[in-house]
Amino acid sequence: MSDSTTNLLLPYLMAAQAQKHVTHNEALRLLDGLVQLSVKSRGLSAPPASPADGDRYIVASGATGGWAGWHLNVALWTDGTWLRLPPREGWRAWVEDEELLLVRNGADWQPVIPTTLDDLTRLGIGMAASAGSPFSAKLNSALWTALYAADGGSGDLTQTLNRETDGDDAGLILQTDFSTRALMGMFGSDQLRIAVSPNGLVFRDALGVDPATGIADQPNLPxxxxxxxxxxxxxxxxxxxxxxxxxxxxxxxxxxxxxxxxxxxxxxxxxxxxxxxxxxxxxxxxxxxxxxxxxxxxxxxxxxxxxxxxxxxxxxxxxxxxxxxxxxxxxxxxxxxxxxxxxxxxxxxxxxxxxxxx
The missing domain is CATH 2.60.120.40 (Jelly Rolls)
Known part of the structure; x- marks a missing residue:
């Protein structure tokens, strides 16, 4: 028979055990450290100088001092000593200084809300995406902003619409109740075109720009x-x-x-x-x-x-x-x-x- 629980490794009280309160209190300390797990930080590789009782940390890489060998483990300061809590698959921890919720996945801690999404086939925001519109969003406003230089970016913001051939379309289609009212872009040629429609069926070109000369034309100007x-x-x-x-x-x-x-x-x-x-x-x-x-x-x-x-x-x-x-x-x-x-x-x-x- 095991002397501890399977998941949290809480010690059992054994038959005819002396000083049962010691084992019981140890189990309570472990529960107090693990239940509703919230750590101060995950950026320290060595213990802080003056921890408060109950402080918890996810130990960073290159752990030294009293945390040597505790890489990515949970360190709990309790009763004047550091207690190592080896994480298990699926544990969740709130990181207080980052306001970030992590989950233990394999050998690492990862954000519950992933920071990287690759190779998705569909994404719907506020609505279901479809095969014809694999990215769909139903919302009242949207914002795109540049990554500033202070945040590690260039401060620029560009958006690219790429098409396969010059006979294909690349542009914006503006609709009213899913009936097209305006087109802006390159549609079936390299000419930049702005066109409007009163009914989604008949379109009039308001502006065209010749790609060879850059000359703008307003074909329906009075x-x-x-x-x-x-x-x-x-x-x-x-x-x-x-x-x-x-x-x-x-x-x-x-x-x-x-x-x-x-x-x-x-x-x-x-x-x-x-x-x-x-x-x-x-x-x-x-x-x-x-x-x-x-x-x-x-x-x-x-x-x-x-x-x-x-x-x-x-x-x-x-x-x-x-x-x-x-x-x-x-x-x-x-x-x-x-x-x-x-x-x-x-x-x-x-x-x-x-x-x-x-």
């Missing part, structure tokens, strides 16, 4: 260039909306050739310009004037111009340019007028253009 294909006659002192009726370029359909005006598809800041070529009617003394008007009647500040010297037919030109904030649905039109004598704004060379810039 912008146009248009001209008149006939000579526009305008009388004296009469502001007239010019018949800019032919669009050379008309992204987003923002220019209405039927009404000779630009219609803002969205609220923003726009840049407009115009070039007007004079064509004589009866007198070269005509004074050519031009302006841009908002919503049919309001002159846009900074857009007015006039040439007051004598004109040369089909050679004298007037240029306008200005910037204006618009609300969605606002219109901008080009108007011309003459002073002193009437005349024409020449076909093909009288142009109007604009683009959204902000």
């Amino acid at each position: 912008r146009f260039k248009a001209y008149t294909n006939y000579d526009n006659y305008v009388g004296v002192d009469t502001w007239t909306t010019l018949g800019i009726n032919t669009a050379e370029y008309n992204d987003q359909g923002c220019f209405d050739a039927g009404t000779n005006r630009f219609v803002a598809p969205v609220t923003g800041t726009y840049l407009f310009g115009a070039s007007l070529l004079y064509k004589i009617n009866a007198s070269s003394n005509a004074r050519m004037r031009a302006r841009l008007v908002l919503n049919g009647s309001t002159e846009i500040r900074g857009s007015f111009g006039e040439i007051s010297s004598a004109h040369v037919s089909e050679a004298t030109a007037l240029w306008l340019q200005t910037m204006v904030p618009l609300d969605a649905g606002d219109t901008v039109a080009l108007q011309g007028a003459f002073r002193a004598a009437d005349g024409y704004f020449a076909a093909d060379h009288t142009t109007f253009w604009g683009t959204k810039i902000g």
Whole structure:
């Protein structure tokens, strides 16, 4: 028959044993040291100078002095002496100076919450992961922070998304209730692309960057260039909306050739310009004037111009340019007028253009 218990090696009271209280008290000391095990530290390899009764330590490597040979054992200071407690598989110990819970695993103590996870096939946080989404997280916020230099890092933080070939995808997909609303990344090519969708089915590219040149393109930016294909006659002192009726370029359909005006598809800041070529009617003394008007009647500040010297037919030109904030649905039109004598704004060379810039 063994003289101690199997797991904690507590001494048994033997039959006809003298001074049973000694054995009993030894067992109590062992229980007091092991139950709810909490150690002061696991970083000392030699006993501290002034331990308090009941202090416990996990002895560090290279143990010396009164702890010589006690590597990774539990040392208990009790009744004025150090007691060695050899650990068993599965023992748990709270390390007070690290606020860390350890478990005895084989020949070592390891954190109950592992610090290294390798080669997992699935990980779910707040939800079950699936074969299609082997890493899944359901939460309201997430934080990635650099490992600072003071903590042994570089202070940098980078994230890499790698794909197999340039025909594959690497990017961010932003969704509403699992319906895609925006894409940002490289999708099927090396071009950096930002695209949006109102329904997850039809996508419009908002930005593309050519990988060979670095040139950015906004393929759906509201912008146009248009001209008149006939000579526009305008009388004296009469502001007239010019018949800019032919669009050379008309992204987003923002220019209405039927009404000779630009219609803002969205609220923003726009840049407009115009070039007007004079064509004589009866007198070269005509004074050519031009302006841009908002919503049919309001002159846009900074857009007015006039040439007051004598004109040369089909050679004298007037240029306008200005910037204006618009609300969605606002219109901008080009108007011309003459002073002193009437005349024409020449076909093909009288142009109007604009683009959204902000």
